[in-house]
Amino acid sequence: MQRLYPPPWTPELPLAGLYLEQPLPPEPAQGAWLYTNFVTSLDGRISLDHGGGCRIPGSIANDRDWRLFQELAARADCLITTGxxxxxxxxxxxxDILPxxxxxxxLRRWREAAGMPAQPDVAIVSASLDFAIPPLLREQGRRLWLLAPREAAAERLAAHRRAGAEVLPYPGGEQAEGAGIRHALERLGYRRIYSVAGPQLARTLIAGGALDTLFLTVRHRVIGGAAGSFETLIEGAPLTGSQAFELRWLYLDPAPEGAGQHFARLDATPAARRG
Ligand SMILES: NC(=O)c1ccc[n+]([C@@H]2O[C@H](COP(=O)([O-])OP(=O)(O)OC[C@H]3O[C@@H](n4cnc5c(N)ncnc54)[C@H](OP(=O)(O)O)[C@@H]3O)[C@@H](O)[C@H]2O)c1
Incomplete structure (x- = not known):
């Protein structure tokens, strides 16, 4: 691994531990820090339709990116996922099941040494409530939050409560708003909130000015795909105005035998952070 930015250029860094030991927000006086992570191809694909739904293709997924994804989870006290x-x-x-x-x-030993529970808690965002909570999450001793529409069907909520979820109703109709998701989790006392969800939730968070940081792995491959057969970082209606991000760091992971990749941290500029 090489650090390309900020200077000085630093060759031969080990990958394991890269995201574990970096100082990360928030400062004690700040609120929560909400971040997400994606791996994309050079042509911006994060998943491809394999006939039975979209998946991250093997041509971009890899063990080294997966390690850093897990290190980011090790830093979190709550993960956001979806129905x-x-x-x-x-x-x-x-x-996998959630990291x-x-x-x-x-990484679990690292959390233990830092005085953190073995696994981060989980917040599930869903409008449909059409899913089952895997018993393993509860068995791991996590708190499970369900962000659901205020008008959600009572029997569906009851089923999720029986499976261990604590319900946080969100106002304003079918779809949750990014700032509302962030504030609900902040009010519960979470400081590092990691969205491991996909492009719809990323759009919700960015549109709501609720995302602080985007970790982006770009695998140096072009994979193509017909319109409608792939997903990109953000899915949904166009954003009002563009959202600006500032590069905080950039690492190169060369692969002499094939496609390398780079790892970037991009922080939302104050104008993009309205939460
Ligand atoms: N390459 C990468 O790094 C990467 C990372 C993450 C995900 N992905 C891919 O992205 C795809 C989708 O991932 P995902 O399902 O985790 O995420 P997603 O596309 O962000 O979430 C979709 C689901 O989340 C719920 N949802 C999203 N926004 C909502 C809102 N504002 N209010 C209420 N509910 C909302 C809905 O659940 P209900 O339908 O239950 O209402 C919706 O169907 C997968 O193919 C995955 O492989 C790729």
């Missing part, structure tokens, strides 16, 4: 993810998990076509994954014992 769709839990449906895909139940159908056997989603990556931290079983193969990352060292």
């Amino acid at each position: 769709r993810y839990l449906r895909e998990l139940a159908a056997g076509c989603a990556q 931290l994954g079983a193969e990352f014992d060292d």
Whole structure:
């Protein structure tokens, strides 16, 4: 690994630990810090339709990016996921159960040494409530929050409560707003909130001025795909105005035998952060 930015250029950094030991927000006097992470191809694809739904293609997913994704989870006290993810998990076509994954014992020990619970809590955002909560999440001792429409069907809410969820109703109709999601989790005392959800939730958070930081892995491959057969970072109606981000760091992970990748941290500028 090489650090390209900020200077000085630094060659031969180990990958493991890169995101564990970096000082990260928030400062004690600040509120929460909300961040997300994506891996994309050079042509901006984050997932491809394989006939039974979209998945992150093997041509861009890789163990080194996965390690950093897990390190970011190790830093979190709450993860945001979605109803769709839990449906895909139940159908056997989603990556792993929510981090931290079983193969990352060292990250659990790291959290223990930092005085953190073994696993971050989980906040599920869903309008449909059409999913089942995997028992494992509760067995791991996590608190499970369900952000659901205020008008959601009572029997669906009751089923999720029986499965261990604590319900946080969001106002304003079918779709949650980014600032509302952020404030609900801040009020519960969470300081580092990691969205491991996909492009619809990323849009919700960015449109609501609620995302502080985007971690972006770009795999140096072009993968193509017909219109409608892939997803990009943000899905949904165009944003009102563009949202500006500032580069905070950039690492190159060369791969002499094939496609390398780079890892960037991009912080939302104050104008893009209205939450
Ligand atoms: N390449 C990458 O780094 C990367 C990272 C993450 C995800 N992905 C891919 O992205 C795809 C989708 O991921 P995802 O399902 O986790 O995320 P998503 O597309 O952001 O979320 C979709 C679901 O989240 C709920 N949702 C989103 N915004 C909402 C809002 N404002 N209010 C209420 N509910 C809302 C809805 O659930 P209900 O339908 O239950 O209402 C919706 O169906 C997958 O194919 C995944 O592989 C790729």
